[in-house]
Amino acid sequence: MSAPTDDRPSGGLAPGVAPGRSGGGFAREALAAVARRLAPVAVSLAVILVLWTVFLQVFGVRALIGKNPWDVLEWLFLLPASAANRAQVLGDLGVTFVDAGIGYVAGLVAAALAASVFVLSRPLEQALMPIATLLRSVPLVAMTPLIVLAFGRGLTATGVIGAIVVFFPALVTMVFGLRSSSPWAMELVTVYGGGRLSRLRRVMLPSAVPAFFAAARVGVPAAMVGALMAEWLATGRGSGTRMITAVAGFRYIEMWAAVTVVTAACVAVYALVGIIESLVVARMGLD
Amino acid sequence: MPSTPAASVIGRRSFLRWSGLAAGAVGGATLLAACGGGSDAGSAPAAPGSNAYGREAIQLSWIKNTEFAGEYMADSRGYYREAGFEGIDLLAGGSASTGVEANLVSGNCWAGLSAPALTAPAVLQGAPLKIVGATYQKNPFCIVSGAGNPIPEPRAMIGKRIGVQDSNDQVWNGLLRANGIDPAQITRVPVQFDAAPLTTGEIDGYLAYITNEPNSLTRRGFPNTTFLFADHGLPLVAETVTVLQETIDNERAKLKAFLRAEVRGWNDAVRDIPGVARLTVETYGRDLGLDIPGQVKEATDQNALVVTDDTRANGLFTMTDVLVEENLRALSLAGSTIAREQLFDLSLLTEVYAEDPSLRVALP
Numbered sequence: 001m002s003a004p005t006d007d008r009p010s011g012g013l014a015p016g017v018a019p020g021r022s023g024g025g026f027a028r029e030a031l032a033a034v035a036r037r038l039a040p041v042a043v044s045l046a047v048i049l050v051l052w053t054v055f056l057q058v059f060g061v062r063a064l065i066g067k068n069p070w071d072v073l074e075w076l077f078l079l080p081a082s083a084a085n086r087a088q089v090l091g092d093l094g095v096t097f098v099d100a101g102i103g104y105v106a107g108l109v110a111a112a113l114a115a116s117v118f119v120l121s122r123p124l125e126q127a128l129m130p131i132a133t134l135l136r137s138v139p140l141v142a143m144t145p146l147i148v149l150a151f152g153r154g155l156t157a158t159g160v161i162g163a164i165v166v167f168f169p170a171l172v173t174m175v176f177g178l179r180s181s182s183p184w185a186m187e188l189v190t191v192y193g194g195g196r197l198s199r200l201r202r203v204m205l206p207s208a209v210p211a212f213f214a215a216a217r218v219g220v221p222a223a224m225v226g227a228l229m230a231e232w233l234a235t236g237r238g239s240g241t242r243m244i245t246a247v248a249g250f251r252y253i254e255m256w257a258a259v260t261v262v263t264a265a266c267v268a269v270y271a272l273v274g275i276i277e278s279l280v281v282a283r284m285g286l287d
Numbered sequence: 288m289p290s291t292p293a294a295s296v297i298g299r300r301s302f303l304r305w306s307g308l309a310a311g312a313v314g315g316a317t318l319l320a321a322c323g324g325g326s327d328a329g330s331a332p333a334a335p336g337s338n339a340y341g342r343e344a345i346q347l348s349w350i351k352n353t354e355f356a357g358e359y360m361a362d363s364r365g366y367y368r369e370a371g372f373e374g375i376d377l378l379a380g381g382s383a384s385t386g387v388e389a390n391l392v393s394g395n396c397w398a399g400l401s402a403p404a405l406t407a408p409a410v411l412q413g414a415p416l417k418i419v420g421a422t423y424q425k426n427p428f429c430i431v432s433g434a435g436n437p438i439p440e441p442r443a444m445i446g447k448r449i450g451v452q453d454s455n456d457q458v459w460n461g462l463l464r465a466n467g468i469d470p471a472q473i474t475r476v477p478v479q480f481d482a483a484p485l486t487t488g489e490i491d492g493y494l495a496y497i498t499n500e501p502n503s504l505t506r507r508g509f510p511n512t513t514f515l516f517a518d519h520g521l522p523l524v525a526e527t528v529t530v531l532q533e534t535i536d537n538e539r540a541k542l543k544a545f546l547r548a549e550v551r552g553w554n555d556a557v558r559d560i561p562g563v564a565r566l567t568v569e570t571y572g573r574d575l576g577l578d579i580p581g582q583v584k585e586a587t588d589q590n591a592l593v594v595t596d597d598t599r600a601n602g603l604f605t606m607t608d609v610l611v612e613e614n615l616r617a618l619s620l621a622g623s624t625i626a627r628e629q630l631f632d633l634s635l636l637t638e639v640y641a642e643d644p645s646l647r648v649a650l651p
Contacts, residue, residue, distance in 0.1 A: 061393070062392050062393055062394075064392050064409075064412065064413055064414050065389055065392060065393060149487075149489075153476065153477075232453070232477070233477065233479070234477065235477070236453075236475060236476065236477035241453065241477065244453040244454075245453050245456040247386070247389075248386070248405070248453055248454045248455070248456045248457060249408050249456060249457055250386075250388055250389070250405070250408045250409035250412050250414065251408070251412070252412075
């Protein structure tokens with residue numbers, strides 16, 4: 001993932017199908033993009049499985065507590081109770097997906113809006129950026145009780161917690177993306193009488209698309225972690241709560257299964273965002 | 288303190304793309320990392336003060352308040368050393384710490400103070416653990432509610448919002464089952480170990496230790512009502528001395544020496560409430576900001592759980608057959624059907640008292 005650089009002045013000015021590229025070429029490119037994104041997913045999953053197994057071995061975690069990938073596979077698929085186990089894990093995951101999704105979307109939208117405002121007005125950025133930094137440097141565990149007091153224990157609180165986690169890294173990435181648009185293209189718009197808003201719309205936003213997607217990818221695991229924490233401290237539902245109550249009841253297999261499924265879901269969504277990114281970037285001729 | 292998991296996700300995106308997700312999965316597991324703990328042979332009795340039994344760690348079930356008064360006495364008055372230990376490290380527990388059962392199985396502690404509702408599920412999962420004695424004859428779990436909106440018995444919780452800590456999931460579900468209450472009839476609110484949501488009206492009831500939160504709420508000017516789990520179908524013991532089966536098998540004399548020191552410490556503790564409060568506030572719980580009057584009240588209430596007609600007759604930590612049976616029935620209600628010999632081994636304590644009748648002192 002590379003940010004657009006100055007030697008590609010055409011990128012921002014003419015979003016759309018790049019010249020000389022046929023529809024069939026795009027389809028082929030799209031398939032290639034999917035393949036390019038799926039390969040790292042397979043590698044990620046393999047790395048996770050190896051690290052997981054090696055970790056348990058190296059640190060000598062007792063089998064009663066440290067369950068290996070095979071134990072989880074067995075619990076999910078090979079026991080008489082596996083159907084019920086899967087229903088439990090997937091039910092929890094569904095709740096966590098909703099919790100994470102709200103924070104994810106809210107965080108990215110807020111970051112995009114804030115980044116746009118910041119590049120339009122430097123004084124505003126200088127005034128508000130420290131607040132954004134502050135928001136992220138207070139440990140979320142410490143902030144959650146306050147959020148619960150203000151927003152209750154429903155989806156609003158979950159959304160706020162998730163959004164805070166997603167917002168700051170997304171904001172920094174997006175401001176960087178918006179600022180790295182071609183100065184020549186900006187000047188061109190100015191010469192033709194365009195103001196700050198046109199420069200934002202015609203040059204900065206299109207050329208920041210790769211940065212937006214970078215933020216969107218980084219936001220996936222962030223939103224997931226935010227949701228797990230919100231579930232643990234605020235709502236008492238979903239995978240986040242399951243992991244804790246499973247440990248309290250010495251049902252470590254339930255904890256490992258929940259962690260496995262959440263991690264797998266995270267990797268999958270991360271890859272999905274990457275695929276969408278490749279398609280959009282290819283379509284816009286930015287790559 | 289729990290760390291912020293969110294911190295782990297901020298990284299360079301190129302790094303995240305390849306390894307961040309994998310690292311996240313393993314990161315959770317490091318919390319459970321075990322360090323091996325060695326223990327000496329302890330099959331033969333040690334000479335007093337010989338340090339033959341080395342240093343051992345005891346995992347407490349909670350922060351260092353008066354709940355461990357007997358351990359403070361045994362430590363500060365040298366009873367552990369006289370028993371042959373070089374020293375005993377009292378490891379504070381609390382909401383964010385790893386449970387006694389997991390720490391025992393991982394070799395991070397030699398013995399722990401836990402509760403049957405936590406130990407029984409672990410044993411049923413295959414953890415080779417045994418309860419060898421019980422400090423509290425009656426568990427202190429209660430539901431505390433505001434005097435203006437009282438919840439005097441379990442069925443009064445129906446339709447209300449009750450704050451329950453995730454780590455008390457087992458006893459909570461046991462209480463509901465024992466009283467035939469459908470969990471769907473109650474709004475369970477996740478709380479930590481601070482009863483403040485009760486005072487703000489966010490919840491109507493709060494799962495507490497009778498010795499602890501109800502007293503502090505009263506002192507803060509929040510009159511309250513309580514009912515004990517022990518009076519409503521869950522007559523479980525608590526602060527149970529829990530060890531690995533292999534400790535009983537291989538270090539019987541050492542474990543008996545430890546139990547003897549425990550009994551001596553608690554014999555002192557129940558008879559010296561001002562001393563207990565001072566030791567807790569000024570030494571062991573120094574960092575907790577506790578106050579003497581509060582700990583005096585807590586230690587007084589605690590005595591009612593520790594000193595009963597049975598322990599007056601048989602000695603502290605002992606459990607009568609009737610009490611054991613009651614506990615097994617309550618555990619079954621809580622979802623852990625377990626046999627007596629799978630969970631309890633009270634033979635060591637019987638031997639300790641038989642070998643030294645002077646341990647049976649006149650209790651208040």
